[in-house]
Amino acid sequence: MLRVEGLSLQTGGHGLVHDVSFTVDSGERVGLIGESGSGKSLTASAVLGLLPYGVTATGTAELGGRDLLRAPERELAGLRGREMAMVFQEPMTALNPSMRIGNQVAEVMRVHRTQPDRRSAKRAALDLLDQVRLPDPERIARAYPHQLSGGQRQRVVLAIALANNPSLLICDEPTTALDVTVQAQILDLILAGVDGKALLFITHDLAVVARVCQRVLVMLDGRIVEEGPVREVFLNPRHDYTRKLLTASDLEARR
Numbered sequence: 001m002l003r004v005e006g007l008s009l010q011t012g013g014h015g016l017v018h019d020v021s022f023t024v025d026s027g028e029r030v031g032l033i034g035e036s037g038s039g040k041s042l043t044a045s046a047v048l049g050l051l052p053y054g055v056t057a058t059g060t061a062e063l064g065g066r067d068l069l070r071a072p073e074r075e076l077a078g079l080r081g082r083e084m085a086m087v088f089q090e091p092m093t094a095l096n097p098s099m100r101i102g103n104q105v106a107e108v109m110r111v112h113r114t115q116p117d118r119r120s121a122k123r124a125a126l127d128l129l130d131q132v133r134l135p136d137p138e139r140i141a142r143a144y145p146h147q148l149s150g151g152q153r154q155r156v157v158l159a160i161a162l163a164n165n166p167s168l169l170i171c172d173e174p175t176t177a178l179d180v181t182v183q184a185q186i187l188d189l190i191l192a193g194v195d196g197k198a199l200l201f202i203t204h205d206l207a208v209v210a211r212v213c214q215r216v217l218v219m220l221d222g223r224i225v226e227e228g229p230v231r232e233v234f235l236n237p238r239h240d241y242t243r244k245l246l247t248a249s250d251l252e253a254r255r
């Protein structure tokens with residue numbers, strides 16, 4: 001379980017995120033919404049131990065009881081890719097441009113020693129590429145990232161994220177750069193892949209939250225201003241800002 005309590009982030013005496021608390025249980029899918037600059041990505045970075053230089057954290061962030069804010073980088077690096085994995089908006093930044101896809105998927109299992117040897121890691125990589133519905137996994141495994149479409153690259157990133165069966169998956173706008181039909185396919189794959197794990201899903205798209213998440217957190221100016229079950233919050237928003245977000249989205253029209 002992910003537990004964040006009283007998390008504040010600051011840079012140069014200036015507060016960016018203020019006293020944020022939430023939990024994501026195993027098997028729970030939680031959305032984090034709010035306008036650009038409200039602190040969503042920084043909150044996720046704090047959890048992953050990937051805060052930008054100069055940004056410091058106070059409070060608590062724990063995964064399965066392990067302290068994520070004070071752990072040494074060596075320990076965090078061991079957790080990232082194994083216990084917690086992430087999918088960001090732009091798959092190209094997550095992939096190594098000069099390494100074949102199959103080797104990249106196999107490497108994440110070899111680094112964390114979740115496969116006994118090179119050959120079984122290679123076989124597991126092909127299975128994963130198949131699981132994220134990439135056609136002809138053997139051909140894809142031999143390809144380099146630039147030889148794939150954006151949607152295919154994001155499938156590869158998802159395969160890498162799921163490779164070590166992490167207990168927490170963090171997605172930050174994972175489908176924003178993709179066209180609508182591909183978006184729907186990737187969301188279905190995330191839903192299938194995250195079964196039983198904790199999911200923190202950052203997006204500005206309320207329709208995506210309605211489709212993917214059970215619970216939603218609404219962030220404004222570095223604070224969580226509203227939270228609850230998606231249906232409750234979307235049908236009966238209590239905070240003005242949530243109401244505004246709902247009016248600005250076309251979700252109303254789809255209800």
Ligand SMILES: Nc1ncnc2c1ncn2[C@@H]1O[C@H](COP(=O)(O)OP(=O)(O)OP(=O)(O)O)[C@@H](O)[C@H]1O
Binds near residue numbers: 034037054
């Ligand atoms: N490296 C940094 N140094 C200083 N301030 C930063 C840094 N990164 C982000 N910020 C500031 O922190 C605030 C929150 O940024 P964050 O990226 O978390 O927003 P966000 O809600 O994820 O926005 P978006 O939806 O556009 O990704 C913003 O005001 C941003 O300018």
